[in-house]
Amino acid sequence: MELGEALRTTGAVRDYTADAVSDESLYRILDTARFAPNGGNRQAWRVVVVKDPGVRRAIRDCYLPGWYGYLAQVSAGLVPWAVVTDEQAMAAALGRAASVAEAAAAGPGGFAEHLDAVPAMLVVLADLRNLATLDRDIGHYTMVGGASIYPFAWSILLAAREEGLAGVLTTMVVREEAAVKTLLHVPDELVVAGVLALGHPVRQPTRLKRRPVEAFTTLDALDGAPFAQP
């Protein structure tokens, strides 16, 4: 597949056919993704391929509280768990998460409620001993550590395309990280970066919604002129 097309069309896919994802495919995907860039080439990622139905259900149960909290915040007009946010509004929204969960329980459920049934489930972990985190002590939320892990996750999603697969990186389980770590026997030095779902897509997106370059790129300073198409 042509690189530019892959970069422009690898959207989040949450609907999969009933076809299984073979271990051969999964192995090839990981074998390509391992070339992802990462700070100091420490390759701090670890992956747990979750096949056990009971563990999968438990992972789904760790996903759901975050999901309902997310929905409650979105319906309150918030960016869920934004680092800079209206804390009171966020707390009020989270207080409504239980009723969002109740409403969801009455319906057929979507991706979140059926997460345990995705064709392939990969939990991505990060070993904090191997994360060069340049902003760990500069007085704000850290960004750099994750940058050594998420390109790897993205490479998994891109490599999946080559196999005719598609998927999505999810992070809701991080709200229940302690439970996930217990489930997967993860020691203190590692953290949960996310859960990747993969499968054969019911449909592959072709047109993703993203802002144009001019909307996020400026010249010489953040308040400089937009970097417009020449």
Ligand SMILES: Cc1cc2nc3c(=O)[nH]c(=O)nc-3n(C[C@H](O)[C@H](O)[C@H](O)COP(=O)(O)O)c2cc1C
């Ligand atoms: C760091 C990160 C966390 C995400 N977490 C979730 C998640 O927990 N659940 C989910 O369904 N999608 C999750 N997504 C997928 C995003 O919702 C998706 O990338 C975004 O809405 C753009 O979708 P599109 O590529 O289909 O346009 C996550 C994506 C990223 C990069």
